[in-house]
Amino acid sequence: MFGFDVVGDVREVLSETDPDAASGRYVVRFVSSEYGEGLKKDRFIGPRAADVGVPVPRLVHHGEVALAVGNVSDEERSQHSESAFPLGFSICDRMPGEHMGELQDADRQHLISATVRTIDMISVIDISDTRGYGWFDGDGDGNGNGKHASWFDYLGAQVFPEGVNDYFDRRCSWFDEGFLDYDVFRRLSDRMMTLASSIPEIDRSVVHMEFGYDNTLVEDDEVSAALDWDNSIIGDHFYDGAWNDLYMPKLDFKQLFADRYELTGRVVPGFDGRWLCFQIHVGLQALQWYGVANKPEAYEWMKAQTLHVVGDGPNVGRHPDSL
Numbered sequence: 001m002f003g004f005d006v007v008g009d010v011r012e013v014l015s016e017t018d019p020d021a022a023s024g025r026y027v028v029r030f031v032s033s034e035y036g037e038g039l040k041k042d043r044f045i046g047p048r049a050a051d052v053g054v055p056v057p058r059l060v061h062h063g064e065v066a067l068a069v070g071n072v073s074d075e076e077r078s079q080h081s082e083s084a085f086p087l088g089f090s091i092c093d094r095m096p097g098e099h100m101g102e103l104q105d106a107d108r109q110h111l112i113s114a115t116v117r118t119i120d121m122i123s124v125i126d127i128s129d130t131r132g133y134g135w136f137d138g139d140g141d142g143n144g145n146g147k148h149a150s151w152f153d154y155l156g157a158q159v160f161p162e163g164v165n166d167y168f169d170r171r172c173s174w175f176d177e178g179f180l181d182y183d184v185f186r187r188l189s190d191r192m193m194t195l196a197s198s199i200p201e202i203d204r205s206v207v208h209m210e211f212g213y214d215n216t217l218v219e220d221d222e223v224s225a226a227l228d229w230d231n232s233i234i235g236d237h238f239y240d241g242a243w244n245d246l247y248m249p250k251l252d253f254k255q256l257f258a259d260r261y262e263l264t265g266r267v268v269p270g271f272d273g274r275w276l277c278f279q280i281h282v283g284l285q286a287l288q289w290y291g292v293a294n295k296p297e298a299y300e301w302m303k304a305q306t307l308h309v310v311g312d313g314p315n316v317g318r319h320p321d322s323l
Contacts, residue, residue, distance in 0.1 A: 001029045003094055018060050025094040026060065030067070036088040038230030040138025043090070045206065045229045048125045054118060055225050057092035064088050097217035097224035102322045104250045111218050115211070115244070116256045118223045120264070123205040123237030133204065133234050146204075146234040154235060155196045155281060180291045184303060188280050191310055195277035200269045205237035212244060238268075242278035249305060249315050279309045 006013055006024035014021040031039060039062060046056045066084035101108055103115065130136070132146025134154035148154040208215070209231040217225040233239075238257075245253035254275055261268050268274075283306030290299035297320050304316040 001027060003027050020058075021060075023093070026091050027057070027094045028089060028091045030065075030087045030089050033086055033088065035230070037138060038228070039088050039090045041136070041229045041232055042092075042138070044138040044144055045125065045232060048127070048206075049122065049226065051126065052121055052124050054121050054125070055095070055223060057095050057225060057227070060091045060093065062088075062090040095217050095225035095227075097219035099214050100212050100216040100218045100223075102248075103212065103244075104248050104318060104322065109251075110221055111223075112251060112256065114218070114221060114223045115216075116241070116253070116260050118216075118226065119208070119211055119240045119244075120237075120257075120260055120266075122208055122211070122226065122240065125206040127204060127206060127234060130204075130234070136232075136234055151202055151235055152196055152199070154233070155277070156193065180287065180299075181303065184307070185284070185287065188306060188310070189284055192277055192280040192284065195273050195280070198270070199236075199274055199277065202236045202274075204234050207233050207235045207237065207239045209233060209240070209243065211240050236274060236278065238271075238274045239278045239282075242275050243282050245275070246279045246282050246305060246309065247319055249308075250318065276309060280306060283309075 004026055006021070006026070010021050010024035014024065029039070043059055043062065046059055049056045064086060066086050068085065100111060100115070103109060103112055127144065130144040130146070132148060133151045134146045134148040134157070136144055136146045138144070146154070148157065208226065208229065210228070211226065215226070215228045216223055217227065241253050241257045245251075258268075258271065260266075283302055286302045287299060287306070290296075290302060301316055301320050304313055305319075307313045308315050
């Protein structure tokens with residue numbers, strides 16, 4: 001990702017290439033074809049998010065280009081010329097503000113209200129012309145449709161033990177080669193699916209999946225841009241709140257969202273069960289990642305924190321990566 005400014009009279013210089021330009025300050029993002037879906041999802045979500053008041057960068061141009069790239073794998077290098085590696089790109093307005101950072105820091109807590117408000121706004125993005133749950137395509141044949149028929153099916157795609165969606169077969173080597181705790185993994189996932197089976201029918205919502213930190217820009221007391229929709233899904237609007245609640249135990253996001261829903265009059269059946277189910281789901285996915293990435297300190301923190309939210313152990317404080 002690179003930022004650049006247009007020199008000179010912006011309206012004159014960009015009269016043909018970007019007649020709607022305001023500042024002439026842009027960001028260009030390059031990705032390999034492997035991650036091209038993320039750019040498509042940005043394009044799919046962007047206009048819809050703007051329609052409900054979520055600040056997002058204006059997309060100026062996108063496409064594909066062949067460039068010389070130095071840091072590619074040997075496999076990729078064998079498939080393409082070093083002087084013409086295919087990349088997807090998008091050019092967007094550079095949004096004002098700075099990265100949100102760690103909301104548990106005393107000097108960032110003034111942003112908590114804006115965080116809760118923006119996540120709630122994301123959840124009302126109009127996706128009524130799509131269907132399905134979970135991971136979705138940004139455009140093309142998928143046309144924004146989720147890969148799973150139900151929210152329960154999406155949650156079940158992460159279930160353990162063996163026998164459901166080949167989850168165990170695809171991950172059993174992690175228990176042989178790494179430091180994942182078989183018994184803990186099984187116990188947590190069984191609890192998650194028990195909770196998931198009692199979740200009432202939900203309204204389909206966009207879920208950012210990683211709202212905050214480096215994916216969000218802030219200015220003064222407000223969110224100035226929601227970025228990087230690569231990992232967004234279609235699911236339950238509780239999920240983003242539960243994600244933040246698990247990672248930031250010093251802040252009671254559950255109560256903050258309960259207050260928000262009371263203020264807006266949003267009906268939230270099954271609040272406690274849904275919230276806990278998604279916290280476990282977030283924790284299980286993090287445990288997978290920390291195990292594969294060989295990050296034992298973060299793994300132990302997430303294991304203890306996820307056990308804490310199910311009532312088995314004390315609150316463990318801040319995530320080690322945020323200290």
